[in-house]
Amino acid sequence: MVKLKGNLLYGQSGGPTAVINASAYGVIDEARKHPDFIDDVIVMRHGIQGALNEDFFYMSQQTEENIELLKHTPGSAFGSVRHKLPDFREDDTHYLRLLYIFKKHNIRYFLYNGGNDSMDTCSKIADYFDHINYECYIIGVPKTIDNDLPFTDHTPGYGSAAKFIANTMMEISYDMLAYPNGKVTIVEIMGRHAGWLTASSAIASLSGFGPDLIYLPEIPFSIEKFKKDVIEIYEKKKQCLIAVSEGIANEEGIFISSSSGLKDAFGHFQLGGVASKLATTVSADLGIPSRSVEFGSTQRAASHIQSLTDVNEAIEVGRHSVRAAIDKKTNLMVVMHRSSKEEYEIEYKLHALNQCANTEKKVAKSMINSKGNGITKEFLDYVLPLIQGENLPQYKDGIQQFSKIK
Amino acid sequence: MVKLKGNLLYGQSGGPTAVINASAYGVIDEARKHPDFIDDVIVMRHGIQGALNEDFFYMSQQTEENIELLKHTPGSAFGSVRHKLPDFREDDTHYLRLLYIFKKHNIRYFLYNGGNDSMDTCSKIADYFDHINYECYIIGVPKTIDNDLPFTDHTPGYGSAAKFIANTMMEISYDMLAYPNGKVTIVEIMGRHAGWLTASSAIASLSGFGPDLIYLPEIPFSIEKFKKDVIEIYEKKKQCLIAVSEGIANEEGIFISSSSGLKDAFGHFQLGGVASKLATTVSADLGIPSRSVEFGSTQRAASHIQSLTDVNEAIEVGRHSVRAAIDKKTNLMVVMHRSSKEEYEIEYKLHALNQCANTEKKVAKSMINSKGNGITKEFLDYVLPLIQGENLPQYKDGIQQFSKIK
Numbered sequence: 088m089v090k091l092k093g094n095l096l097y098g099q100s101g102g103p104t105a106v107i108n109a110s111a112y113g114v115i116d117e118a119r120k121h122p123d124f125i126d127d128v129i130v131m132r133h134g135i136q137g138a139l140n141e142d143f144f145y146m147s148q149q150t151e152e153n154i155e156l157l158k159h160t161p162g163s164a165f166g167s168v169r170h171k172l173p174d175f176r177e178d179d180t181h182y183l184r185l186l187y188i189f190k191k192h193n194i195r196y197f198l199y200n201g202g203n204d205s206m207d208t209c210s211k212i213a214d215y216f217d218h219i220n221y222e223c224y225i226i227g228v229p230k231t232i233d234n235d236l237p238f239t240d241h242t243p244g245y246g247s248a249a250k251f252i253a254n255t256m257m258e259i260s261y262d263m264l265a266y267p268n269g270k271v272t273i274v275e276i277m278g279r280h281a282g283w284l285t286a287s288s289a290i291a292s293l294s295g296f297g298p299d300l301i302y303l304p305e306i307p308f309s310i311e312k313f314k315k316d317v318i319e320i321y322e323k324k325k326q327c328l329i330a331v332s333e334g335i336a337n338e339e340g341i342f343i344s345s346s347s348g349l350k351d352a353f354g355h356f357q358l359g360g361v362a363s364k365l366a367t368t369v370s371a372d373l374g375i376p377s378r379s380v381e382f383g384s385t386q387r388a389a390s391h392i393q394s395l396t397d398v399n400e401a402i403e404v405g406r407h408s409v410r411a412a413i414d415k416k417t418n419l420m421v422v423m424h425r426s427s428k429e430e431y432e433i434e435y436k437l438h439a440l441n442q443c444a445n446t447e448k449k450v451a452k453s454m455i456n457s458k459g460n461g462i463t464k465e466f467l468d469y470v471l472p473l474i475q476g477e478n479l480p481q482y483k484d485g486i487q488q489f490s491k492i493k
Numbered sequence: 494m495v496k497l498k499g500n501l502l503y504g505q506s507g508g509p510t511a512v513i514n515a516s517a518y519g520v521i522d523e524a525r526k527h528p529d530f531i532d533d534v535i536v537m538r539h540g541i542q543g544a545l546n547e548d549f550f551y552m553s554q555q556t557e558e559n560i561e562l563l564k565h566t567p568g569s570a571f572g573s574v575r576h577k578l579p580d581f582r583e584d585d586t587h588y589l590r591l592l593y594i595f596k597k598h599n600i601r602y603f604l605y606n607g608g609n610d611s612m613d614t615c616s617k618i619a620d621y622f623d624h625i626n627y628e629c630y631i632i633g634v635p636k637t638i639d640n641d642l643p644f645t646d647h648t649p650g651y652g653s654a655a656k657f658i659a660n661t662m663m664e665i666s667y668d669m670l671a672y673p674n675g676k677v678t679i680v681e682i683m684g685r686h687a688g689w690l691t692a693s694s695a696i697a698s699l700s701g702f703g704p705d706l707i708y709l710p711e712i713p714f715s716i717e718k719f720k721k722d723v724i725e726i727y728e729k730k731k732q733c734l735i736a737v738s739e740g741i742a743n744e745e746g747i748f749i750s751s752s753s754g755l756k757d758a759f760g761h762f763q764l765g766g767v768a769s770k771l772a773t774t775v776s777a778d779l780g781i782p783s784r785s786v787e788f789g790s791t792q793r794a795a796s797h798i799q800s801l802t803d804v805n806e807a808i809e810v811g812r813h814s815v816r817a818a819i820d821k822k823t824n825l826m827v828v829m830h831r832s833s834k835e836e837y838e839i840e841y842k843l844h845a846l847n848q849c850a851n852t853e854k855k856v857a858k859s860m861i862n863s864k865g866n867g868i869t870k871e872f873l874d875y876v877l878p879l880i881q882g883e884n885l886p887q888y889k890d891g892i893q894q895f896s897k898i899k
Binding site for chain 2: 099102103133136160161162163166167168169250253254255257258259261262263264265266267272290291293294295296363378379380381383384385387388389390391392394471474475476477479480482484485486487488489491
């Protein structure tokens with residue numbers, strides 16, 4: 088096989104995770120091991136938008152410290168983007184621009200780190216370069232806290248978010264025990280269509296302190312059934328801890344969080360999510376004191392409680408994508424296969440990009456209990472290996488250090 | 494001095510912290526070193542209510558593991574309470590009951606772990622026992638994430654909450670950098686009357702990633718000024734991160750979070766705090782996308798990111814209270830003095846309980862910037878020593894282990 092020498096272009100896209108930068112580290116570190124193929128790793132600022140704007144970071148110009156710190160840095164260290172490319176057969180202007188930039192910088196390897204939509208972008212660019220015969224090897228690097236990419240056992244980013252959620256739910260649960268007559272506490276967790284993150288709150292129960300009720304978007308949500316569930320728990324325990332997906336919807340598929348035309352005294356429409364709405368319902372309809380907690384972006388950014396397994400897998404997914412690209416594989420995404428059910432082990436493989444794009448993997452029905460308000464052992468067996476080990480932050484003076492890529 | 498031998502009664506009261514149980518550990522471990530004075534440490538379930546109900550845990554009957562794990566356990570491991578005792582001169586029924594229970598169990602040392610209100614309870618009991626001449630030595634053990642107890646440099650519980658807030662704000666700030674056109678993110682932090690916790694968000698800025706604006710309850714809040722502040726930052730940075738105390742109030746002292754008669758479609762009054770209210774204002778009045786984050790109870794319960802300094806001081810405060818009691822000191826609270834400004838060092842002293850009760854220590858004006866939307870270096874110099882060091886959780890299978898006192 089004739090060696091192809093050039094630059095490797097890498098970018099991040101979609102919502103950040105606590106370990107997407109660990110994948111960047113894997114890409115950068117692996118690329119350095121192959122100087123016969125790769126001159127430099129160039130990183131786009133704000134994903135594909137950075138390529139269109141010729142707005143680049145050059146990894147050969149970064150300090151070792153900033154590269155190493157990527158393993159401990161949340162967010163998207165290089166900036167992210169949500170930008171959907173059109174079909175090149177309908178509008179090829181962006182593609183012509185990309186081709187010009189790729190040729191100008193002799194980019195022969197292209198790695199794109201993201202979720203469903205990003206894999207769509209990646210696949211479209213691969214199709215175009217194939218169509219016009221520009222030799223460039225294109226690999227998708229999976230990431231998403233939502234864990235909804237298909238054809239992979241799980242997705243880097245999920246394990247760390249799950250670890251944060253499980254440990255924080257334990258803390259909230261233990262905190263609630265302080266008073267004899269407690270409240271109904273409703274915690275809102277990310278996930279518009281897939282309940283993987285919300286389900287991970289159940290891990291807390293293994294410690295003896297976890298949620299009493301869990302509602303995922305996979306099961307149609309009924310307010311009446313919810314009230315009955317709450318009453319049943321509250322009568323027994325005088326308190327109730329609930330984990331709820333932001334994306335729960337009723338039988339008709341309408342989000343419970345949808346605005347009900349609610350305005351405040353200034354005439355503004357009220358923001359606010361499903362948990363605060365349900366807390367209001369519990370207080371008003373059931374007469375039980377209730378409050379809501381919304382984890383918000385902390386759940387995807389909690390670098391201070393990364394899962395070591397997740398970090399290592401994120402790095403490995405990055406490394407594997409480099410090796411696949413220089414091996415002249417293209418239009419594929421790195422996927423993770425769990426090889427044995429007895430002992431947790433991951434094999435890294437590749438899967439057609441266009442099949443990975445635009446499809447969401449939901450929580451299997453067999454992982455949800457028959458009442459639709461909790462999970463089964465099958466889910467716990469699946470999720471537990473993903474949160475093992477700690478990647479302790481690099482604290483300096485009591486606060487974390489993050490990478491400052493220039 | 495004649496040695497007084499008996500049991501030591503300990504209890505927790507008020508809102509939990511991430512390290513109140515470390516103080517319990519300090520009390521229990523120190524008491525064991527003085528068998529000539531103390532037979533057993535008896536702990537009330539749900540604070541003073543447990544004494545009135547004769548509902549006790551006996552520390553001699555606990556496993557070593559559960560005692561050790563107190564150093565890593567958030568919440569109130571023995572249950573808490575909010576119960577204000579009347580003046581015994583007006584109504585002595587509770588006091589007669591306490592006297593009966595204390596005599597029955599030969600309780601000669603009484604330690605009460607809490608904030609302002611708890612010190613009031615503690616002081617009243619001391620006054621009563623002094624009045625009726627029952628020999629019992631009574632010491633207040635300070636705790637509160639709010640850091641608003643007077644006569645002490647700071648209060649155990651504050652450092653860990655500040656560490657959680659600083660590190661989480663860093664993560665939120667870094668996460669926000671992902672997109673070129675960002676949002677206004679408003680984070681609501683605990684503190685009804687004192688802004689110590691909200692101020693601690695400023696520590697994040699030392700890493701380069703922190704809040705742009707900080708509003709404390711010490712400064713009257715003006716919505717018009719707030720809007721101007723937001724516009725100024727947003728025009729420059731295309732994003733804005735704001736930390737706001739739940740207790741901010743306007744010139745007339747009316748809480749910004751006060752319900753404005755807001756009802757939803759079901760006719761319920763809406764719950765929801767000041768951050769979501771301000772986010773609605775930013776979106777509606779300024780046309781800038783905005784969202785709110787409410788840390789909720791996670792900020793007082795985050796045992797997974799305790800400050801080691803805070804844990805050690807919480808233990809020491811517990812130990813000191815035992816030594817003071819067997820030294821026949823009474824009606825006093827343990828206070829912490831910062832002895833030198835050059836090198837951080839704490840001396841443990843005692844201060845009259847009745848002076849510590851019912852007074853709130855606020856953030857000094859010199860610690861707040863002249864615009865009233867940020868803090869000064871004086872505050873950072875004060876707070877930084879309190880978040881130093883890590884007390885890493887005892888993880889098992891990826892989740893923390895908490896004490897299970899029976």
